[in-house]
Each structure stands twice: as C-alpha cells, then as structure tokens.
Amino acid sequence: MKFGVVTFPGSNGDYDAYHAAVEALGEEAVYLWHKDRDLKDSDVIILPGGFSYGDYLRAGAIARFSPIMSEVVAHAKRGAPVLAICNGFQVACEAGMLPGALMRNISRRFISRVLPIRVENATSMFTHEYFAGQVLRLPIAHGDGRYVADPDVVASLEDAGRVAFRYSAPDGSIGEADNVNGSVNSIAGILNESGNVLGMMPHPERAVDPLLGVPDGLGLFHSLLAGVAA
C-alpha cells in the first residue's frame, strides 16, 4: 500500500506519518507537496499535523486552498481513504470534507499529553482492528482542538455511528473532567458520511513505536492495510 503524505508550509507531522508508514508498517510512502496536483498513485492520503500557513486567519483555512487539496478532495469523493490528523483534521473541516470546526481549547492552553482515547466506531476501514469501547493511549498536541458543530450535525454524527473516538478516563468512562479540550460530546475523531475520511485530533502516527510508549496507533494503520489491500 502506498501512503501519500501532504506537506504544507508549516506541517510538522509529515515526517512522523512517513515514518509510521515506512518504518513501522514496511509500506511505501511519498511526500506530496502542497503546490503539486499529483497524488502519485497513493492509496491512502494523510493530511498531517502541524501549523499549516502559521494557522493564520483560522487553523487550516488557507491550506484548504492549496492546489493539492482539490486532488485530495477528489480522492475522497472516489471513496478512497483520507486520514486527517490534528492540523489535517482542521484542514479537512475547512475544506468541507468533514462537518463542523475546531476551535481554541476550552482551557486556552496548548495541550501536549498522552491521553486515554476511547474507540467508538470499530467497524470503519480505519478502526476495525480495534474493538468498540477499547481505550487507547494516544498523544495529543494542539491548541485548537475543541470540536464544535451545530446540534443537528452532532446528532446525525452520533446516530450514524460517525463518532470514531472520544476523550475518556482510563477506565473508558466519558465525562467533562476528561474532555480535555471541551469538545462537544468529548468528540476526538469523526468519519465522513461514506466512512472513507477520518479526522482526529490525537496522533496515531506518533504511537507506532514501542520505544516511545504503547504503540496503540498501529491498529489504525493495520486496519487500513487489511481493509484497503487490493
């Protein structure tokens, strides 16, 4: 499987994503420059973390107009997988690939921690190697991660099982005490309507190497490998 990792000016998670694909999974990966219009036959597109365009105006607002993004949107419309992590999630929301928006953390602080993340949907192409209710340990590193959307949008996400991950306590319970950035319904990750675009604030690509802690992000990549392999 070939992973295409988009590099915007200000991306900083692109190397982590590349490393996860090549070193941890033994798969192929290529960097995709934001000014290019060629996805280089990538099977999975990763929109990585970082601060694209310095987060000017709003996080992700300017990156969405990069030439590569029209190709990424077309890739998603074909039903092919797009994994949007952290700043990538913000870009995907701004681009209309996912509903809602990501706003300043309720604490107003940048938060860089490894946290319990509960798997809500364990049937998607990104998550079927996990089980529903499984509590992962994944790093987050963001200042603008508070997921917001209109109540009817949130209801439709919940009803359709499109909430992929939630911030939780270590025992998997959900509550405001563990809702680290104040997201509506503790939402940490969502799927698009057809299930081929996943946006998430936690960093699975930074949790693939036992050297750096529990490699709980591997399950996400293994799910993709098992599900998308032609």
Next chain:
Amino acid sequence: MAAMITNHLHQKIEAQVALYRVPVQIVPRPGILDPQGAAVVGALKTLGFEAVADVRIGRFLTVDVEADSAEAATLSVQRMCEKLLANPVIEDFALEAPTVQPGGRS
C-alpha cells in the same frame, strides 16, 4: 444578457475605478463558546468592572479593494468573507461602509 452586463461593468470600471477600504468584523456566532472572551470577563471583574456581562473576541480586518462603486466593493468583500475570511460554522461577519482610499487608479 450576461455579455451585456459584463460589457457594461467593463465600461464603468474603465471610467471610475477607485480603491475602497471595507472594514470587516468577524465574531463567534451566538451560542459558540469563546474561551478568550470568558478569560477577559474574569480579568475585568477582577479589576472591579463587576457590571461586565459578556465579552466576545473576534477579528477586525480592513480589505482594500478596487471597485467601480461602493456597492461593488461591498459585494466583493462579502464574497471573500463567504469563501475564506469567515467560517459560517462558527463565525458571523459584518461589513462596514466602504471609504475611498487615496492611491487607487482613477
């Protein structure tokens, strides 16, 4: 019809293009939590401004745009807001009346 309108506009632009400054206010939509505003409310109350009920923090932009009328300048900046400057999921925007700036082509 479209061609006629385009032609008509083109003639007007050649006739009297000016540089308009359009002020834009962008604020969080009602109901959207604004943690920065909440922090400022707390600070103001600490300073003794007990009557403060709410503060909303947004963004103020001035966009200088060449147009053949104030109406055209406003319409142009409104489209910019819809496409990039504001995110309708979380923000409302309001435009103020354009003012003609020196330095535009005339």
